[in-house]
Amino acid sequence: MARLKNNYRRRHNNHPGKSVSDALPAASARRRSIPSAAGGPYKVIPLGGLNEIGKNCTLIEYNNEILIIDCGFAFPEYEMFGIDLVIPDFTYLKENSEKIKGLIITHGHEDHIGGIPYLLKELNVPVYAPPLAMGLIDHKLEEHGLWCETHVIRAGDIFSIGSFRIEAIQTNHSIADSVAYSIRFLGGHIVHTGDFKVDFAPLDGKVIDLRRFAQLGDEGVDLLLCDSTNVMRNGYTPSEAIVRKSIDEIFDNTDKRIIIATFSSNVHRIKYFMEASMKHNRCIAVSGKSMEKVLTLARELGYLNNIPDSLFIRINDIRNVPDKSLTILTTGSQGEPMSALTRMANDQHKSVKLKADDVVVFSSSPIPGNEKVISQVVNQLYEKNVKVVLASAMDVHVSGHASSEELKLIHSLVRPRFFMPVHGEKRHLVEHSLLAQSLGQQSSTIFVMNNGDALVINGRKARLTKGFTSGDDVMVDGYGVGDIGNSVLRERKNLSQSGLVTIAVALDTATGSLMAVPEMRTIGLVYEQEHKDFLDEALSIVYNTIGKCAEAGSLDEQSLSKAIKSDMKGYIYRMTKRSPVIIPIILYV
Ligand SMILES: [Zn+2]
Ligand SMILES: [Zn+2]
Numbered sequence: 001m002a003r004l005k006n007n008y009r010r011r012h013n014n015h016p017g018k019s020v021s022d023a024l025p026a027a028s029a030r031r032r033s034i035p036s037a038a039g040g041p042y043k044v045i046p047l048g049g050l051n052e053i054g055k056n057c058t059l060i061e062y063n064n065e066i067l068i069i070d071c072g073f074a075f076p077e078y079e080m081f082g083i084d085l086v087i088p089d090f091t092y093l094k095e096n097s098e099k100i101k102g103l104i105i106t107h108g109h110e111d112h113i114g115g116i117p118y119l120l121k122e123l124n125v126p127v128y129a130p131p132l133a134m135g136l137i138d139h140k141l142e143e144h145g146l147w148c149e150t151h152v153i154r155a156g157d158i159f160s161i162g163s164f165r166i167e168a169i170q171t172n173h174s175i176a177d178s179v180a181y182s183i184r185f186l187g188g189h190i191v192h193t194g195d196f197k198v199d200f201a202p203l204d205g206k207v208i209d210l211r212r213f214a215q216l217g218d219e220g221v222d223l224l225l226c227d228s229t230n231v232m233r234n235g236y237t238p239s240e241a242i243v244r245k246s247i248d249e250i251f252d253n254t255d256k257r258i259i260i261a262t263f264s265s266n267v268h269r270i271k272y273f274m275e276a277s278m279k280h281n282r283c284i285a286v287s288g289k290s291m292e293k294v295l296t297l298a299r300e301l302g303y304l305n306n307i308p309d310s311l312f313i314r315i316n317d318i319r320n321v322p323d324k325s326l327t328i329l330t331t332g333s334q335g336e337p338m339s340a341l342t343r344m345a346n347d348q349h350k351s352v353k354l355k356a357d358d359v360v361v362f363s364s365s366p367i368p369g370n371e372k373v374i375s376q377v378v379n380q381l382y383e384k385n386v387k388v389v390l391a392s393a394m395d396v397h398v399s400g401h402a403s404s405e406e407l408k409l410i411h412s413l414v415r416p417r418f419f420m421p422v423h424g425e426k427r428h429l430v431e432h433s434l435l436a437q438s439l440g441q442q443s444s445t446i447f448v449m450n451n452g453d454a455l456v457i458n459g460r461k462a463r464l465t466k467g468f469t470s471g472d473d474v475m476v477d478g479y480g481v482g483d484i485g486n487s488v489l490r491e492r493k494n495l496s497q498s499g500l501v502t503i504a505v506a507l508d509t510a511t512g513s514l515m516a517v518p519e520m521r522t523i524g525l526v527y528e529q530e531h532k533d534f535l536d537e538a539l540s541i542v543y544n545t546i547g548k549c550a551e552a553g554s555l556d557e558q559s560l561s562k563a564i565k566s567d568m569k570g571y572i573y574r575m576t577k578r579s580p581v582i583i584p585i586i587l588y589v
Contacts, residue, residue, distance in 0.1 A: 039187035041458035044223065044420065047471060048072065048088035050451050051426050053229060053368070054111045055473075057088040058422065062187045065162040066096060068103040068125065069181065069192055073114030076475070078369065081492035083475045083484065087115040088451070090122055092469035101162035102126045104153070106194030107178035108133030108265060117144040118474075118481055128153050128161065130168070130177035132267065135297040155179050155209065169216075170209040171196035172240075174400025175265040176303060182216050188457060191216055191414055192225040195423060197399065198406040201241035203268035213413040223457060224416035228424030228432040229401035237403045238395065243363065244272055246395040251276045254359050255324035256387070258282070259352075261333035261341045262363035262397075264294040267303050269363065270329060274307045277327040285315045287340035287352065288331030295329075315351045328352060333364035335373035345380040356385035363396045404435060411439050418462050419446045420455060491581060498580040499524025501572065503542055503564055509588040512555045518542045525572070525580045534575060541571050557586045 042062035049056030054074025060067045076083035093100060103125045106112055113133055117140050119125060126149040129137055134152050141147065153159070154177075155170035163186070168179040173195045183190045191213075198208050230237060250258065260273055277284050286292055298304050318326055332341025341360070343349040354360075360381055366374050381388050391397035402410070411419075419441055421432035426448075433446045447455050447464055452471020456463050474482040475489075500523040506515040520538055522528060528535060545567045549560050564584040573579055 039185070039459075041456055042185070042187040043468075044190070044225075044455045044457070045092065045468060046420075046422065046449055046451050046453065047090070047092070047469075048074070048115075048451055049111070049423055050429065050449055050471075051424075052451075053423065053425065055086060055088050055115060056112050056423060057115065058192070058225065059092070060164070060183060060190060061096075061099065062185050063163065064099050065101050065164070066093070066099040067101055067161060067164050067166075067183065068093070068119075070106055070112040070194075071103055071115040071119050072109070072111035073118075073476075074111065074473070075367075075369075079493065080475060080489060081496055083477050083489075085114065085476050086473045087118045087476060087481070089470040089472045089474050089482075090119055093119070094122055097123050100125055101164065102128055104161070104166060104181060105129035105133050105137070106181065106192070107173055107175050108136040109175055109195065112195070113137055113140070116140060117146055118476065120144075120146045120148050121481075124148065126151065126161075128159070128166075130154065130179055131301050132175065132177040132265070132297070132303075135301060136265070136294070139293060139297070153179065155206070169212050170206055172199035172202045172206075172208045172400075173197060174263065174269075176204065176267045176298075180213075182221075188222045189216075189220060190223045190225065191221045191416065192422075193227050193410060195227050195229070195401060196410075197230075197237045197402045198409060199237075199239045199241075201239045203240045203244070203272055210409070210413060213410060217414045217416075220417075221414050222417040223420060223455075223462075224411070224414050224418070225420050225422045226407065226410060226432065227401055228407075228421045228428040230399055230403045231407055231421075231424065231428050231432040231435055233399075233403040234405075235403055236405050237401065238398045240269060240398060242395045243269060243398055247272065247276050247361075247363075250359065250361060250389060250394075250396075251280045251282075254387075257323045257326045257328065257355070257358045258361065259328040259330060259341070259344070259354075259358060260361045260363055261330050263333060264288070264291040264331060266363075267294065267298045270295070270298075271304055271307065273327065273329060273363075274304065274311065278307070278311055282325050282327045283313045283321060284311055284327045284329060285313050285318050286329050287315045287344075287349070291329060291331045291340075318351060323355075323358075332377070333362050333374075334367055334370045335375075335377045337373070342377055345377045345384075354381070354384050354386055357387060358384075359387045359389065361389040361396050362391060365391050365397050365399065407432065407435055408439060411436055411441070416441075417445060417460070418455075418457065421446075421448060494579065494581050495524070498578040500581045500583065501525060501568065502583045502585060503568065504585040504587070505542065505546065505560070505564070506587045506589055507546075507555060512550055514543075514546065515589055518546075522580070525578060526576065537575075538568065538571060541567055557588075560584070560586055 045059040047057040056070040056072045058069045074086040076086055116137055128151045131152055153168050155168050158167045165184045167182040171178045171180050180193045200207055330340040332339030344352045344354055378388055389396055419436050421429040429448045433448050436446055437443055452469050454465040454468035475484045477484050502521045504519040508515055545563050549555050549563050561584040565582050568582050
């Protein structure tokens with residue numbers, strides 16, 4: 001089937017078709033006065049992204065129509081043994097599939113697009129996304145063998161999905177093509193900031209459209225959903241321009257190889273690394289699959305137009321390049337075990353053997369939870385006498401999220417009737433609520449919610465329904481989606497902490513007598529060779545248990561298995577203070 005792809009390039013001020021306000025009251029009447037209760041109630045239902053940084057997904061339901069904003073995944077928590085990733089629970093969407101009109105994406109980070117393949121496996125939903133996000137989504141769909149109707153959206157576009165009139169607004173963030181959305185319908189007007197910061201000197205020159213936020217505020221916004229990630233940082237998040245200065249300083253002051261690890265999706269920053277390399281007559285080698293993938297996409301989209309092909313060299317061919325003429329761009333800024341930088345640090349990389357005085361730049365900050373693995377890689381680099389440049393010591397990275405003063409600016413411009421902090425852990429959401437209150441917003445109009453709650457707004461009234469639908473984590477493990485629950489996780493935790501014991505017993509079906517010596521194996525419990533006594537005694541306990549069961553006439557599989565488990569559990573705990581998973585295997589021959 002051919003892919004349908006529409007480009008909406010129309011600016012709101014020369015929109016040839018129906019204006020976004022056609023279906024709405026006149027502008028003067030709208031000023032600070034919408035919504036009218038005449039439109040009827042609507043619900044805002046977060047399925048993910050609250051009390052966590054990850055798997056953002058919010059629904060707006062109005063008049064039998066549902067619009068989805070973002071559909072991300074979260075990385076598993078430390079205790080989720082073996083889980084690949086975590087997605088929102090789509091049960092409510094599956095139950096209301098006929099109402100779903102579309103999915104709009106704010107930008108291409110995984111916590112906003114990573115859940116899309118899993119949603120599309122269940123439901124057919126048209127996806128609207130900015131160019132880079134759409135390129136990344138295309139790759140995902142290909143990988144999963146999926147197809148859907150897709151529409152590329154650019155900042156300034158106005159488009160309709162069902163009866164929702166949507167406008168994409170330019171913002172700044174740590175990935176190209178990030179937008180906020182204004183969503184209007186008869187019931188109300190919602191502004192969702194997406195992930196953003198206020199950068200007056202972004203590397204692509206496209207400054208956040210504050211004027212538009214102010215205009216929307218003048219027209220009247222009844223609900224603001226706003227990024228809370230950096231609410232606990234005072235002041236302003238520095239501009240990307242400051243990274244440029246630090247990078248120049250590094251390039252000016254070394255004639256050694258420069259290896260830069262960064263997030264592959266920060267295309268504009270990577271472009272700057274390329275420009276700096278070009279200026280210093282260095283060629284560039286790229287290592288790491290995700291980096292190669294995003295850079296190919298960025299070239300297709302024209303983001304790297306001024307970077308000539310001749311600047312690039314294959315990573316396998318770097319041997320012949322003098323140190324002062326080489327930059328390596330790599331993945332692994334988060335210490336990921338299989339990433340290119342980690343392999344370099346471990347001496348496992350096929351083409352890059354680190355040398356003393358190589359300069360390794362971490363143009364990133366640790367995502368919470370990754371600190372330990374990153375410091376392991378950093379220590380390995382120090383061991384090799386590599387010069388390590390970290391963001392904590394030099395401005396080689398800045399955050400993509402607004403700090404408190406930028407958040408205050410957005411609140412003051414948009415002046416929403418109701419406010420719902422999003423994209424944050426509990427502390428971020430609560431602090432964001434306090435920030436809004438410090439600007440005069442009444443606490444009764446602020447809703448700090450949980451995933452699965454619903455905010456029902458009807459004109460000037462808003463009411464919170466707790467536990468409206470499931471806001472649970474759905475765990476993805478290999479091909480399995482949602483088939484792993486807490487009991488399996490408990491078993492995995494147990495296995496990882498105390499190991500496994502199997503006991504095989506063969507009985508004569510007719511007489512119930514033992515046909516062979518029971519066989520016991522342990523994994524991760526004790527070193528079998530050195531604990532012969534322990535195992536011998538364990539076996540004698542198995543004999544006893546079988547004898548007891550034979551006397552009681554309960555040699556059926558279930559009773560015997562239960563008895564062996566219980567007796568062995570007690571014995572092993574007495575001897576080792578450990579509680580391994582015990583699996584009796586009973587054979588009747
Ligand atoms: Zn983001
Ligand atoms: Zn995000």
